[in-house]
Amino acid sequence: MKNFSFHNPNRIHFGQGQIAQIGTEIAAGSRVLLVYGGGSIKRNGVYDQVIAALAGRTVVEFAGVGANPEFDTLMRAVALGKEKQVDWVLGVGGGSVLDGSKFIAAALALDPAIDPWLIVGNKTPLHSALPIGCVLTLPATGSESNFTGVITRRETQDKLSFKNPAVFPRFCVMDPTVISSLPPRQLGNGLVDAFVHTTEQYLTFPQEARVQDRLAEGILSTLTEVAPVLLKDQADYDAQANFMWSANQAMFGLVPLGQTLDWATHAIGHELTVLYGLDHAQTLAVTLPSLWRYTFDAKRAKLAQYGRRVWNLNGDDEAVAHAAIDATRAYFESVGVKTRLTDYGIDAEAAAAGVEAQLIRHKRIALGEHADLTPADCRAIVLGAA
Amino acid sequence: MKNFSFHNPNRIHFGQGQIAQIGTEIAAGSRVLLVYGGGSIKRNGVYDQVIAALAGRTVVEFAGVGANPEFDTLMRAVALGKEKQVDWVLGVGGGSVLDGSKFIAAALALDPAIDPWLIVGNKTPLHSALPIGCVLTLPATGSESNFTGVITRRETQDKLSFKNPAVFPRFCVMDPTVISSLPPRQLGNGLVDAFVHTTEQYLTFPQEARVQDRLAEGILSTLTEVAPVLLKDQADYDAQANFMWSANQAMFGLVPLGQTLDWATHAIGHELTVLYGLDHAQTLAVTLPSLWRYTFDAKRAKLAQYGRRVWNLNGDDEAVAHAAIDATRAYFESVGVKTRLTDYGIDAEAAAAGVEAQLIRHKRIALGEHADLTPADCRAIVLGAA
Numbered sequence: 001m002k003n004f005s006f007h008n009p010n011r012i013h014f015g016q017g018q019i020a021q022i023g024t025e026i027a028a029g030s031r032v033l034l035v036y037g038g039g040s041i042k043r044n045g046v047y048d049q050v051i052a053a054l055a056g057r058t059v060v061e062f063a064g065v066g067a068n069p070e071f072d073t074l075m076r077a078v079a080l081g082k083e084k085q086v087d088w089v090l091g092v093g094g095g096s097v098l099d100g101s102k103f104i105a106a107a108l109a110l111d112p113a114i115d116p117w118l119i120v121g122n123k124t125p126l127h128s129a130l131p132i133g134c135v136l137t138l139p140a141t142g143s144e145s146n147f148t149g150v151i152t153r154r155e156t157q158d159k160l161s162f163k164n165p166a167v168f169p170r171f172c173v174m175d176p177t178v179i180s181s182l183p184p185r186q187l188g189n190g191l192v193d194a195f196v197h198t199t200e201q202y203l204t205f206p207q208e209a210r211v212q213d214r215l216a217e218g219i220l221s222t223l224t225e226v227a228p229v230l231l232k233d234q235a236d237y238d239a240q241a242n243f244m245w246s247a248n249q250a251m252f253g254l255v256p257l258g259q260t261l262d263w264a265t266h267a268i269g270h271e272l273t274v275l276y277g278l279d280h281a282q283t284l285a286v287t288l289p290s291l292w293r294y295t296f297d298a299k300r301a302k303l304a305q306y307g308r309r310v311w312n313l314n315g316d317d318e319a320v321a322h323a324a325i326d327a328t329r330a331y332f333e334s335v336g337v338k339t340r341l342t343d344y345g346i347d348a349e350a351a352a353a354g355v356e357a358q359l360i361r362h363k364r365i366a367l368g369e370h371a372d373l374t375p376a377d378c379r380a381i382v383l384g385a386a
Numbered sequence: 387m388k389n390f391s392f393h394n395p396n397r398i399h400f401g402q403g404q405i406a407q408i409g410t411e412i413a414a415g416s417r418v419l420l421v422y423g424g425g426s427i428k429r430n431g432v433y434d435q436v437i438a439a440l441a442g443r444t445v446v447e448f449a450g451v452g453a454n455p456e457f458d459t460l461m462r463a464v465a466l467g468k469e470k471q472v473d474w475v476l477g478v479g480g481g482s483v484l485d486g487s488k489f490i491a492a493a494l495a496l497d498p499a500i501d502p503w504l505i506v507g508n509k510t511p512l513h514s515a516l517p518i519g520c521v522l523t524l525p526a527t528g529s530e531s532n533f534t535g536v537i538t539r540r541e542t543q544d545k546l547s548f549k550n551p552a553v554f555p556r557f558c559v560m561d562p563t564v565i566s567s568l569p570p571r572q573l574g575n576g577l578v579d580a581f582v583h584t585t586e587q588y589l590t591f592p593q594e595a596r597v598q599d600r601l602a603e604g605i606l607s608t609l610t611e612v613a614p615v616l617l618k619d620q621a622d623y624d625a626q627a628n629f630m631w632s633a634n635q636a637m638f639g640l641v642p643l644g645q646t647l648d649w650a651t652h653a654i655g656h657e658l659t660v661l662y663g664l665d666h667a668q669t670l671a672v673t674l675p676s677l678w679r680y681t682f683d684a685k686r687a688k689l690a691q692y693g694r695r696v697w698n699l700n701g702d703d704e705a706v707a708h709a710a711i712d713a714t715r716a717y718f719e720s721v722g723v724k725t726r727l728t729d730y731g732i733d734a735e736a737a738a739a740g741v742e743a744q745l746i747r748h749k750r751i752a753l754g755e756h757a758d759l760t761p762a763d764c765r766a767i768v769l770g771a772a
Binding site: 011014021213241249254258 | 608
């Protein structure tokens with residue numbers, strides 16, 4: 001196990017009816033920029049609960065933060081927040097809204113002489129941000145409990161992440177019943193996203209991080225257990241709660257401790273979203289099985305451990321590792337997320353060339369846990385996802 | 387899963403050489419009350435590293451905090467801290483020193499008109515405490531990362547806990563190499579203590595807390611794996627690191643979320659320590675198997691899950707549950723901690739009567755996850771530990 005430091009000061013309120021806790025977290029008299037996406041929170045009752053909890057605070061609403069939150073959209077929220085002199089940012093939504101809220105809170109505290117786009121990619125130091133609260137409506141990214149965000153700028157074909165303790169949400173509210181009204185596509189995407197977040201931190205090589213491994217395997221096993229329950233009855237509370245908690249714990253920060261990670265699937269996936277507009281989870285479901293085949297020898301031992309502990313497979317390492325990849329692909333398909341580029345009508349040759357060029361432009365030239373995956377390797381991985 | 391709130395703002399520095407991080411946590415010019423136990427930290431090099439990291443701070447030393455930290459001893463530390471006007475408390479030791487440091491930090495910030503003994507048992511509100519830092523030298527209690535403490539007052543035969551977010555350590559340093567120089571008795575005690583902390587939060591009844599269960603099982607499995615390695619070679623770094631991280635995660639606060647717990651073994655164990663001076667872990671090793679036999683029907687389902695996942699046992703629930711209890715007892719014995727009162731020369735009849743009387747006096751009359759264990763039940767449990 002490598003040395004590490006860990007700190008997660010996020011306060012979590014989990015369970016049915018917990019949205020009311022916003023009233024204990026944001027002081028009366030505050031000026032709150034309420035950030036959300038489309039109208040779904042108005043249909044499922046979340047909006048009304050949030051507004052009720054914010055009684056006694058000035059609420060400035062900014063709606064319309066979509067999937068893969070856009071820099072230009074977020075900058076309009078920043079302008080509104082400045083004009084209305086807000087002192088809190090409350091994001092109500094899934095990972096995109098929460099990532100966007102982090103960016104907004106950081107940009108609102110930034111020296112006006114600095115270009116806010118420099119926040120993305122961590123190109124300017126962040127000394128502070130407005131306090132951030134989150135109400136999660138789609139379990140997937142874990143953004144409610146960590147200090148990372150991913151922002152897209154379509155005009156320049158950039159989808160890049162930033163990371164800074166200044167944007168740790170002060171609190172998050174996780175009410176599992178929001179899952180009842182999710183569209184099936186978002187449910188499937190969330191299950192895949194949480195799954196792949198976990199494997200990217202876990203499925204490398206044995207690193208003597210035993211509790212971290214078991215936590216990762218516990219999250220993965222739970223995701224495989226709750227998926228069929230939710231596909232049958234999206235309102236099953238225990239399945240909702242276990243799904244929501246799994247997705248949170250996947251990105252809470254404990255899984256990766258003391259280990260070298262492999263975020264290559266995300267790196268490739270981000271480029272596929274920028275190039276083709278695929279959902280984030282779709283890009284992961286397409287990339288991961290192919291990446292595991294391409295790096296099979298380096299990952300064999302851990303794939304076998306994963307196959308035995310998560311999929312209860314038996315046999316020698318080689319056989320179990322191959323079967324584990326097949327089981328993973330079948331799991332993604334079972335929750336309605338297709339795993340091949342051709343399923344999305346995308347030409348793999350063109351996608352492979354496009355991803356290679358994008359990775360070179362973004363200087364992502366040494367990916368994976370061994371930092372040995374070049375853009376040319378990633379081209380081959382995308383080709384393998386045909 | 388029940389509703390819950392969670393917050394753990396503790397900052398952890400984990401790994402070899404991390405004691406130097408104290409210098410990044412405690413500002414230069416601070417006045418630090420350095421609390422420790424006997425002389426072991428002077429023999430294993432920890433003391434020298436701590437003093438080096440504290441260069442530029444005023445250090446006031448208080449040594450002599452023993453196992454089951456005594457109220458009277460700690461009050462001497464409080465008096466010293468007041469006299470020297472310290473503004474930090476740095477505990478260097480195992481759970482007893484760290485629990486004691488929390489009490490000292492709370493008492494130093496308490497209104498002088500209030501009796502500090504009221505802190506214990508949470509009989510007075512705590513609004514603040516001096517900032518606390520920890521350097522862990524014995525993995526066992528998890529005290530380095532939580533806000534509880536257990537204090538003993540021998541004159542009144544009290545061993546009672548307190549719990550308050552004000553005493554959350556600001557940071558802790560966990561250097562696994564300190565395990566190399568632990569006496570075998572402390573190593574065995576630490577392994578048992580971490581194990582039983584986990585089972586008391588986990589081994590109740592199925593509560594649909596799947597990730598929490600897997601985390602608990604992961605900690606327990608890891609403890610069973612590292613024990614034989616450390617018994618053979620106490621300097622094995624990977625085993626040290628996995629042991630230290632397991633003990634921390636057992637009490638970090640994630641295992642119990644959303645569940646009803648069973649702290650009856652600790653309640654009974656504390657009384658056995660007060661009455662007979664047994665080591666804390668010895669009381670747990672004696673009590674737990676008997677308690678599981680006594681509450682077998684209520685715990686059968688979870689014992690069976692535990693037996694299958696941690697001990698890889700096969701068979702029907704009844705058989706696996708019984709075998710799991712036997713395996714647990716054998717594990718305690720394997721790390722050198724005896725599991726029967728007679729092993730310690732204690733008369734079970736007298737101990738049972740004594741524990742019953744103490745629990746009545748401490749008003750602990752409804753223990754266990756179903757709040758149905760009376761002092762008379764606990765008497766029977768102690769008798770069963772003969």
